[in-house]
Amino acid sequence: MLIGPDQVRDPYEVYYDWFSNDDIKRLRKKSEDAEAFFRRIGITFNVYGQDEADERLIPFDIVPRIIAAREWARLERGIEQRVRAVNAFLHDIYHRQEILRAGRIPKEIIAGNEAFIPEMIGVNPPGGVYTHIVGVDLVRTGPDEFFVLEDNVRTPSGVSYMLENRETMLQMFPELFTKMKVRPVSSYPQLLRRSLSDSAPSGSPNSKPVVAVLTPGIHNSAYFEHAFLADQMGAELVESHDLRIEDGRVAMRTTQGYQPIDVLYRRVDDAYLDPLTFNPDSLLGVPGIMDVYRSGNITLANAPGTGIADDKALYSYMPEIIEFYTGEQAILKNVPTWRCSEPDALAHVLENLKELVVKEVHGSGGYGMLVGPAASKKELAAFEKKLRAKPANYIAQPTLALSTVPILTKAGLAPRHVDLRPFVLVSPNRIDITPGGLTRVALKKGSLVVNSSQGGGTKDTWVLGD
Amino acid sequence: MMLGKTAGGLFWMFRYLERAENTARLLEAGWRMALTRSADDGSNEWQSIITTAGMAQGYNEKYDSYTSGNVVNYMLRDRDNPSSIMATIDQARSNARTVRTALSSEVWEATNECWMVLKEELARPVSERNLHDVLATIRYRTSVVRGALHGTMLRNDIFSFARLGTFIERADNTARILDVKYYVLLPSAAFVGTNIDNAQWEVILRSVSAEQSYRWLNAGDTSPLGIAEFLILDERMPRSLAFCQSQIDKHLHQLEQEYGARQGSQALSEKISKRLSDSTISSIFQDGLHEFLRDFIDDIHKLSSLIEQDFRFTG
Numbered sequence: 001m002l003i004g005p006d007q008v009r010d011p012y013e014v015y016y017d018w019f020s021n022d023d024i025k026r027l028r029k030k031s032e033d034a035e036a037f038f039r040r041i042g043i044t045f046n047v048y049g050q051d052e053a054d055e056r057l058i059p060f061d062i063v064p065r066i067i068a069a070r071e072w073a074r075l076e077r078g079i080e081q082r083v084r085a086v087n088a089f090l091h092d093i094y095h096r097q098e099i100l101r102a103g104r105i106p107k108e109i110i111a112g113n114e115a116f117i118p119e120m121i122g123v124n125p126p127g128g129v130y131t132h133i134v135g136v137d138l139v140r141t142g143p144d145e146f147f148v149l150e151d152n153v154r155t156p157s158g159v160s161y162m163l164e165n166r167e168t169m170l171q172m173f174p175e176l177f178t179k180m181k182v183r184p185v186s187s188y189p190q191l192l193r194r195s196l197s198d199s200a201p202s203g204s205p206n207s208k209p210v211v212a213v214l215t216p217g218i219h220n221s222a223y224f225e226h227a228f229l230a231d232q233m234g235a236e237l238v239e240s241h242d243l244r245i246e247d248g249r250v251a252m253r254t255t256q257g258y259q260p261i262d263v264l265y266r267r268v269d270d271a272y273l274d275p276l277t278f279n280p281d282s283l284l285g286v287p288g289i290m291d292v293y294r295s296g297n298i299t300l301a302n303a304p305g306t307g308i309a310d311d312k313a314l315y316s317y318m319p320e321i322i323e324f325y326t327g328e329q330a331i332l333k334n335v336p337t338w339r340c341s342e343p344d345a346l347a348h349v350l351e352n353l354k355e356l357v358v359k360e361v362h363g364s365g366g367y368g369m370l371v372g373p374a375a376s377k378k379e380l381a382a383f384e385k386k387l388r389a390k391p392a393n394y395i396a397q398p399t400l401a402l403s404t405v406p407i408l409t410k411a412g413l414a415p416r417h418v419d420l421r422p423f424v425l426v427s428p429n430r431i432d433i434t435p436g437g438l439t440r441v442a443l444k445k446g447s448l449v450v451n452s453s454q455g456g457g458t459k460d461t462w463v464l465g466d
Numbered sequence: 467m468m469l470g471k472t473a474g475g476l477f478w479m480f481r482y483l484e485r486a487e488n489t490a491r492l493l494e495a496g497w498r499m500a501l502t503r504s505a506d507d508g509s510n511e512w513q514s515i516i517t518t519a520g521m522a523q524g525y526n527e528k529y530d531s532y533t534s535g536n537v538v539n540y541m542l543r544d545r546d547n548p549s550s551i552m553a554t555i556d557q558a559r560s561n562a563r564t565v566r567t568a569l570s571s572e573v574w575e576a577t578n579e580c581w582m583v584l585k586e587e588l589a590r591p592v593s594e595r596n597l598h599d600v601l602a603t604i605r606y607r608t609s610v611v612r613g614a615l616h617g618t619m620l621r622n623d624i625f626s627f628a629r630l631g632t633f634i635e636r637a638d639n640t641a642r643i644l645d646v647k648y649y650v651l652l653p654s655a656a657f658v659g660t661n662i663d664n665a666q667w668e669v670i671l672r673s674v675s676a677e678q679s680y681r682w683l684n685a686g687d688t689s690p691l692g693i694a695e696f697l698i699l700d701e702r703m704p705r706s707l708a709f710c711q712s713q714i715d716k717h718l719h720q721l722e723q724e725y726g727a728r729q730g731s732q733a734l735s736e737k738i739s740k741r742l743s744d745s746t747i748s749s750i751f752q753d754g755l756h757e758f759l760r761d762f763i764d765d766i767h768k769l770s771s772l773i774e775q776d777f778r779f780t781g
Contacts, residue, residue, distance in 0.1 A: 041571070042563070042578050218563050227566040237567045241781065242471050253470045255623065255777040256725050 002406075011068040011464055014180050019063075019413075027062065027408060030172045034060050037171070043164050043228075045221045045452065059457035060165060061407040062172065065418060065439040066462045075146060075422065076433050078332035079136055081322060083424050083431060086153055086309045088325035090130040093308060094120045104324050105317045113313070117270060117305035119277055123294050125303045126201035127428035132301035133192070133265075134424040135159070135438070138332070140403040147335045147400065148318070149419065151310040154302060155267055158438040158458075159423050160225040163188060163232075165460040166436070181465035183435040189232030191425055191432050192265075196233075198427040199299045200262040205249075210259065211235040212252060214243075214266040216284045226267050235265070245288040250298045263299040264289075270304045313361045316395060335400065341392035349396040350387065353380055356396045358387065373399055402448060405459065407441060417442045419450050420461065435463035468568070473627045474779030475565035479577075480631035482558035483608050486551045488639040489519055490604040493541050493551075495672035497597060499665065500534050511669070512537045518646040518673070521549055538597060543588040551604060552588045555581055570618040573611060580607035623724055626717040627777070633717075634770050637710035638763060640697055643673050645759040651690035652755065667693055674705040694755065695747035707762060711739045714769070721777075729776035731769060738765050 002008055008016045019027075035057060038044075044055040067075075092098050093110060100107050110116050135156025137149040166185050170177060193211065200209035215226035217239050230237035242252050243261075251258035266273065272282040277290040292298050308314065314321075316337035322330040338345035338356075349356060353372050360368040370383045387394055404415035422437035439459040440450035450456040496515035500508040512532035516525050521540065524547055529536050543552045559581040566574060583603065592600050619625050644651070650666040667688055671677040680688075680696055701708045718732040750758045774780065 039582065040575050040579055042574070218560065223563070227563070231567040235567075236467075236469055236472075238469065239471070242469055253778050253781055255468050255470050255473045256727070257778070259467055 011066040015064065015066060015176070018176060018179060024412065031062050031408060034062060034168050034172060037168055038164070041164065043160065043224050045224065058161065058452045059443060060168065061441060061457050061459045063406050063408055063413065064169065064460045064462045065405045066464065069464050069466045071144065072435060072463045074144065074331070075138070078146070079422060079424055079433055080431050081326055081328065081331050082136065082148065082151065083131065083134055083426055085322040085325045086151060087130050087426065089321050090306055090309055091128065094123065094305065099321070099324055102324070104320050105314070109313050110308070113308060113311060115307035115311045119290060120303070120305035124296070126296060126299045127199040129199050129426050129428055130303040130306050132195060132199060132426050134426065135421045136424065138420045139400060140420070141400050142403070146332055148332050149335065152421070153309050154307045156421065156423070157222045157225055158421055159188060160228045161458050162423065162436055162438050162461065165458060169460045182462045183465050185434050185436040188423065188434050189229060191434070192229065193233040193235065195425040195427040195432065196263045196265060196301055198429065199301065201296050201299055204262045205260055206262060209262040211263045211265065212238045212261045214238055214264050214268055216268055222267065240284050240286050243286045245286070245292060248292060248295065248297055250286060250289055250292050261298065263301060265301045270307060273304060312359060312395065335397045338396040340387060340394040340396060346391045350384060353384060355398065357399055358383065358394050358396045361393055361395060371399070405441065407443065414445070417448050417450065418459070436461045468623055470778030470781065472565050472568050473623070473777045474774065475561045476568060476624060476627040477631035477773070477779065479558050479561035479565060480628045481635040482554045482561065483611055484632045484635040486554040486558065487605060487608045488636070489541055489551050489554065490601045491675055492519055492673045493538065494601050495669045496537070497534070498672060499669050502665070508534065514646050518643050519549065520642070521547060539591055542592060552584060555584050568624045570614065572614040572618045576611040576614040580611060583607055623721060626720050629717050630714060630773060633710040633713045634766060636705055637707055637714070638766050640674055640705050640707055640710070641759050641763050641766070643670060644694065644697060645756065645763065648755045648759060651694050664688065676703060676705065679703060691747055691751070698750065699742065699745065699747060708742050711735070711742055715739050731772040731776045734765070734769050734772055738762070738769065
C-alpha cells in the first residue's frame with residue numbers, strides 16, 4: 001500500500017484516505033461481524049481426522065488488496081496467453097507430441113510421469129477444451145513484476161472465497177464501493193455455467209445441456225464450495241452413488257428416474273474418477289465413465305490428464321511451451337528455476353544453496369523442501385548429500401522478495417506477504433478472466449506461507465476500473 | 467428435476483427437525499410433571515417419557531433408574547443417545563448440507579444457526595434452572611427454520627418433500643404419545659376424575675402443546691374421550707393424526723400433479739385417511755384404542771418407506 005513513510009501507492013490512495021479517517025474501533029468490530037457472517041453461511045473448510053473442531057473458518061482480513069486497471073490488463077494478457085498455450089500443449093501431448101519430436105522438452109519428463117494419463121491418448125474432449133477452469137497462482141515482486149508460481153489446471157479451488165469475500169465487503173463497507181470503481185466479480189457463476197454449457201457434447205437427448213457438479217461428499221474439505229457453485233449455477237450437486245451409466249450416457253437418479261448429464265464439473269481427482277480405468281478401490285467415481293468420455297458423450301471439466309501441465313518438472317519448461325505454441329515470448333515470468341539434472345545448474349545450486357529454495361520434482365505441499373535462508377548448517381549439509389545422490393529429483397529457485405499488503409492487526413495496519421489466484425474460464429470460443437481472484441495472505445509477521453492449513457488467511461481482491 | 471438423494475435429504479432434514487422439537491415438548495411436559503408432583507419421585511412418569519421418545523432400550527443399557535437428572539441429560543445431549551436432541555439437530559443440519567442446493571439461503575442459515583446455538587448451549591450439562599430456557603430455545607430455533615421455509619421457499623416438489631417429512635414424523639409422534647398413555651384414557655371406574663388422571667391427561671396435552679387449544683374448544687370439560695378425539699380426529703388441531711394425514715395426502719397429491727404420475731404411496735396414504743374419516747371416537751374405543759394406534763403407527767412406517775422407494779431416495 002505504501003511506497004515510503006507517507007507515500008501511498010496510486011491504487012490505494014482513496015482507500016488509505018478513507019481508512020485514515022475512519023474509527024479503528026468500528027473497523028475491528030466489522031472484522032468480528034465478518035467472522036460471524038462466515039460462520040452463519042457456513043463457509044468453512046473441514047480438517048481431516050479431527051472430530052469436534054472439524055469445521056474451521058479461514059481468517060478473513062478486511063483490508064482489500066487493490067490492483068490498478070493497467071496492472072490487471074497486463075496480467076490478463078499474460079494469463080490468457082498461458083492458458084491458450086497449456087490447452088495447445090495438452091492437445092499435442094495426447095496426440096502427435098510435436099513438442100517432443102521437436103526436442104523442446106525431454107521425453108523422459110512425460111514418460112513415466114504419473115500425471116500423464118495414457119488413456120487420454122487420441123481422445124478428443126468435446127469442444128477441444130482440456131482446462132475449463134484454471135486458477136493461476138501469482139506473486140508480485142515489484143511494480144509490474146508478476147511471477148507465476150503454479151498453473152493449477154487440475155481442479156483449482158477457492159473461487160467461493162473470491163465471491164463470498166466480496167459479498168461480505170459489500171455488506172460491511174458499501175460507502176467504499178461508491179468512492180471507488182471496483183470491477184464486479186459476481187457474474188462468475190453465470191459465466192461458469194455458460195462456459196460449461198458451451199462445452200457440452202453434441203447429440204445429447206436433453207434439449208438444454210444438463211450440468212452437474214460431482215463432489216466426493218460433505219466430508220470433503222471443499223464441500224462448501226462444491227455446494228455453493230452448484231447452487232449458484234442452478235446445477236445439480238451429485239455424488240458417485242447418484243450416478244450410473246445408462247444407454248451409453250452418464251445419468252443421475254432423480255425423483256422421476258434417471259436423467260442424462262451432459263457436463264460434469266468434477267471435483268474428484270483423476271485417480272478416483274473411474275474405478276474401472278484408474279484406482280479400482282475408488283468409491284468416489286463412476287464405473288465406466290471413461291468409456292462414455294472416450295465416445296464423446298459427456299464433457300468432463302477439467303479433462304482427465306490435465307495435471308501433466310502443472311507438474312513441477314514441467315513447470316520450468318513453460319516459457320518454451322508458450323513460445324512453441326504461440327510463437328510469442330511469455331508475458332508472465334516463471335520463477336527462474338535450476339534443473340539439478342543439468343550439471344551446470346547443479347554446480348550453481350550447490351554453490352548457492354544458502355540463498356535458494358530447493359524442491360522435489362514430484363513433491364507438493366511443501367514436503368521434502370529446503371528453504372536455504374532459513375536452514376541450519378546441519379540441514380544444509382544433509383540436503384547437499386541428497387542433492388548429490390539424486391540430482392534429477394530436484395529443482396531450485398531463488399527466494400523471491402514478495403510484495404506485501406497491509407492487514408488490520410491489534411496495532412493497526414501491518415504489512416504481510418500475499419499471493420494472488422485469478423480464476424479463468426475456458427470454453428471452445430472464449431476465455432473469461434474474472435477481474436479479481438483469491439488473495440491469500442500470510443498472517444504471521446515475516447512469513448511467506450499463505451496456505452490456509454498453515455495460518456494463512458484471505459482478503460478481497462479489488463481490480464479497479466479505468 | 468430433483469435428485470432422489472435430494473428428496474430424501476429434505477424429507478429427513480425436516481423429520482429430524484420435527485423430532486427435535488417433539489422431544490423438547492415431551493421433555494418440557496415431563497419436567498413440569500416432575501415439578502408438580504408431591505408424593506412420589508416421578509420416576510414412572512420419566513419412564514413413560516423415555517418410552518414415548520423411543521429411547522427405552524438405550525437408556526436402560528446405561529442407567530438402572532429413572533431420575534430427572536439422567537433422563538434430561540440423556541434426552542438432551544448424551545453422546546450415547548443417537549436420538550438426543552443434539553444428535554437429531556446434528557442430523558438435520560448434516561442433511562441440510564447435502565441438500566444445500568435445494569434450500570433458500572434463509573432456510574439454510576436458520577438451520578445452521580439453530581445448530582450453532584444449540585451446540586453452544588448443550589456443550590455442557592444443562593442445570594435445572596436453565597432447562598426451561600434451553601427447551602424454549604430449541605422450540606424457537608426450529609420455528610425459525612419453519613418460518614423461513616414458509617416464507618422463502620417455492621411451493622414445488624422441494625417444499626412437498628420437506629412437508630412430508632414433517633408430517634410423517636409428527637403423525638408418528640402423536641400416535642406414540644397416545645399409545646404409551648392409552649391406558650390413562652381408557653374408561654376405568656377406579657381412577658376417573660382423580661387428580662392423578664388429570665395430571666396424566668395434562669401431560670398428554672402438554673407434550674403436543676395442545677393444553678391451551680383444548681381448553682378453548684372444550685371450556686374446561688376435560689375427558690379422556692374428548693382428549694383422544696381431539697388428538698386423533700380433529701382436523702383443526704395441527705398435531706392431530708387427522709391433520710397430519712390430510713397434509714400428507716395433500717403433498718402426495720401435489721407431487722402427482724407436478725410429476726404427472728400417481729404412486730403407490732399415494733394410494734396407501736388415502737387408505738389411511740379414509741380409515742380416520744370413517745371412524746368416530748366411540749368406534750375407535752369400541753374396537754380398541756391400543757389396536758387402532760398400533761395399526762396407525764405400522765401404516766405410517768409403511769407409508770414412509772413407500773415414499774422413499776417411489777421417489778428413489780436411495781436408488
